[in-house]
Amino acid sequence: MGGFDAHLRRILGNEALEKVKKSRVLLVGAGGIGCELLKDLILMNYGEIHVADLDTIDLSNLNRQFLFRQKDIKKPKSLTAVKAVESFNHASKLVAYHGNITDANTYPLDWFCQFDTIFNALDNLEARVYVNRMALFGNIPLMESGTSGLNGQVRPILPYQSECFECTPVEAPKTFPVCTIRSTPSKPIHCIIWAKNFLFSQLFGEDGEQEQLSAADLDTEDDAEVEALLKESNELLDLKRLIKEAGETSNDEFVFSIVTKIFKEDIERLLRIQSLWKSGAKPEPLDVDSTRLQLQDVSSDVLANDQGVWTLIESLYVLVDSTKRLTKRWASERNIPFDKDDKDTLDFVVAASNLRSYCFHIEALSRFKLKQIAGNIIPAVATTNAIMAGLSCLQSINLLTANPFTQLRMAFDSNYPDRFVVPSSLSKPSPACGACSLRRGVLKLHPTSTLGQVHDAIVEKYKFPDDISIIAKSRLIYDDDFDDNLVRTVESLGIGLGTTLFVSDLDDDFEGIALYVTNGTGEGNDVECATDFELVPKREPATADEGVDDDFEEIVDDDLTVIEDRKHTLDASEEGTPKKVKRS
Numbered sequence: 236m237g238g239f240d241a242h243l244r245r246i247l248g249n250e251a252l253e254k255v256k257k258s259r260v261l262l263v264g265a266g267g268i269g270c271e272l273l274k275d276l277i278l279m280n281y282g283e284i285h286v287a288d289l290d291t292i293d294l295s296n297l298n299r300q301f302l303f304r305q306k307d308i309k310k311p312k313s314l315t316a317v318k319a320v321e322s323f324n325h326a327s328k329l330v331a332y333h334g335n336i337t338d339a340n341t342y343p344l345d346w347f348c349q350f351d352t353i354f355n356a357l358d359n360l361e362a363r364v365y366v367n368r369m370a371l372f373g374n375i376p377l378m379e380s381g382t383s384g385l386n387g388q389v390r391p392i393l394p395y396q397s398e399c400f401e402c403t404p405v406e407a408p409k410t411f412p413v414c415t416i417r418s419t420p421s422k423p424i425h426c427i428i429w430a431k432n433f434l435f436s437q438l439f440g441e442d443g444e445q446e447q448l449s450a451a452d453l454d455t456e457d458d459a460e461v462e463a464l465l466k467e468s469n470e471l472l473d474l475k476r477l478i479k480e481a482g483e484t485s486n487d488e489f490v491f492s493i494v495t496k497i498f499k500e501d502i503e504r505l506l507r508i509q510s511l512w513k514s515g516a517k518p519e520p521l522d523v524d525s526t527r528l529q530l531q532d533v534s535s536d537v538l539a540n541d542q543g544v545w546t547l548i549e550s551l552y553v554l555v556d557s558t559k560r561l562t563k564r565w566a567s568e569r570n571i572p573f574d575k576d577d578k579d580t581l582d583f584v585v586a587a588s589n590l591r592s593y594c595f596h597i598e599a600l601s602r603f604k605l606k607q608i609a610g611n612i613i614p615a616v617a618t619t620n621a622i623m624a625g626l627s628c629l630q631s632i633n634l635l636t637a638n639p640f641t642q643l644r645m646a647f648d649s650n651y652p653d654r655f656v657v658p659s660s661l662s663k664p665s666p667a668c669g670a671c672s673l674r675r676g677v678l679k680l681h682p683t684s685t686l687g688q689v690h691d692a693i694v695e696k697y698k699f700p701d702d703i704s705i706i707a708k709s710r711l712i713y714d715d716d717f718d719d720n721l722v723r724t725v726e727s728l729g730i731g732l733g734t735t736l737f738v739s740d741l742d743d744d745f746e747g748i749a750l751y752v753t754n755g756t757g758e759g760n761d762v763e764c765a766t767d768f769e770l771v772p773k774r775e776p777a778t779a780d781e782g783v784d785d786d787f788e789e790i791v792d793d794d795l796t797v798i799e800d801r802k803h804t805l806d807a808s809e810e811g812t813p814k815k816v817k818r819s
């Protein structure tokens with residue numbers, strides 16, 4: 236028996252603890268949040284904890300995935316995590332799976348359905364969406380969590396009762412107008428995007444893949460600016476030719492032709508467009524001749540300087556050096572993608588970005604800092620993972636109460652200095668949600684069942700009007716005017732384990748339904764609709780925001796306020812709306 240029983244009994248009470256001990260839960264992901272969650276779930280005495288992860292352990296995981304050690308590198312995360320907690324003197328039964336959770340053959344819906352609760356500790360959108368759909372099909376509560384640096388959130392999902400993972404749109408990555416990037420940068424990020432997405436890919440990307448800009452792409456009404464930018468692009472194609480011709484030679488001249496065009500002539504051209512510089516400082520073209528003369532004073536040690544900010548001359552030195560390295564490589568590789576861990580590509584982007592920053596009077600950055608931005612690296616913070624995992628686990632207790640919808644709380648990181656997380660009541664599902672506005676269920680069939688049997692079973696079980704349409708794999712396989720398939724077996728129609736059938740009535744009186752196909756268990760060809768629910772009459776077309784209850788809880792719950800200065804409790808009006816950002 237585990238050693239935590241007495242404490243837990245005092246905290247949770249007899250009834251809740253007994254339920255926890257009987258619960259079988261799935262933990263998806265044994266990374267940063269997953270390791271924390273596994274420990275928490277064990278400390279809570281969950282009866283069975285099944286852990287799935289597709290990955291093996293990397294050196295870079297060790298700083299925060301505390302169940303892993305150096306000797307574990309290259310071993311599967313799930314198996315290693317389960318082994319690591321053996322010494323915890325726990326009572327939970329632990330099962331590990333090394334595999335991809337989205338593999339329907341290995342982990343079909345039936346497999347998901349054995350669990351009382353699913354805990355997500357994932358790092359990507361695709362897997363999160365997949366598990367969300369499985370939770371909807373199986374009507375299984377899902378504790379979704381995610382962190383990004385110091386930000387984090389926990390979102391309990393009660394299928395069809397509360398917002399699902401897909402009810403709120405995922406935040407689109409930040410974008411900038413082309414003219415800001417190309418003509419009037421004002422921040423380091425503008426120069427980094429220019430160096431990485433424009434200059435680098437134009438020069439070292441695949442031949443013929445170069446961006447052909449049209450006036451419409453440029454987001455500016457200024458004719459002179461459009462003309463300048465189009466000319467700049469055409470000339471860049473000429474520079475690409477220089478790189479091709481230079482090939483294996485170590486001649487510096489072609490590099491200075493590139494530098495002169497990009498950091499002198501293009502900027503002089505922009506300066507001639509008066510309208511761009513009415514407000515704000517004018518850029519300064521690079522004095523290539525004089526800076527070139529100073530290059531001899533630069534030591535090659537600069538190439539090893541990761542943390543310091545390179546001077547203008549040092550940046551030019553690294554640009555010349557990395558351009559020569561990349562040009563040599565291009566002769567054989569013919570396409571060099573930017574990779575933050577490829578030193579040649581990183582050096583080029585850091586040097587080019589910083590040189591542009593110097594020309595536009597913008598702060599230059601160290602290679603270390605710039606690598607994080609260019610590589611979209613947000614450092615994972617062990618504490619944030621621990622807090623969010625803890626909240627996810629604590630909140631899961633509310634699933635065992637009589638009315639989880641009112642008891643459960645989401646948790647979001649807060650913008651306030653004296654409070655780390657804020658809670659929020661669950662919102663109702665969005666009627667516009669493509670995932671949960673459809674009722675979802677399980678359809679059990681055999682390869683030899685006919686589509687006619689499927690049709691009859693669905694109409695009978697869900698009391699559909701006779702006129703329905705059935706779509707599988709984006710193909711209409713049945714409707715009133717197209718009944719040829721009724722006599723065919725599902726196997727011959729390509730319907731099998733993991734296929735989703737979308738069913739709707741032709742009069743559009745009811746919301747459509749989605750049925751996940753699993754293998755039938757009974758004798759013969761029987762088709763069984765295994766999930767009970769009633770059809771929902773069609774609602775008025777909804778907007779994306781409709782149904783999302785923004786009336787967040789104004790009072791801070793004790794169990795969610797992890798770091799709170801109680802002497803300075805925020806007034807509800809000060810609190811603002813918790814962020815509803817999904818991370819991928």
Ligand SMILES: Nc1ncnc2c1ncn2[C@@H]1O[C@H](COP(=O)(O)OP(=O)(O)OP(=O)(O)O)[C@@H](O)[C@H]1O
Nearest residue numbers: 264265266267288289290335336337356357358362
């Ligand atoms: N489809 C999937 N099936 C199973 N496990 C998955 C799937 N997708 C992602 N995972 C796992 O989810 C975990 C997420 O953990 P985490 O965010 O800490 O990522 P990481 O890869 O360990 O670290 P980082 O990305 O920060 O280097 C990873 O261990 C990853 O292997």
Ligand SMILES: [Zn+2]
Nearest residue numbers: 399402668671
């Ligand atoms: Zn939804």
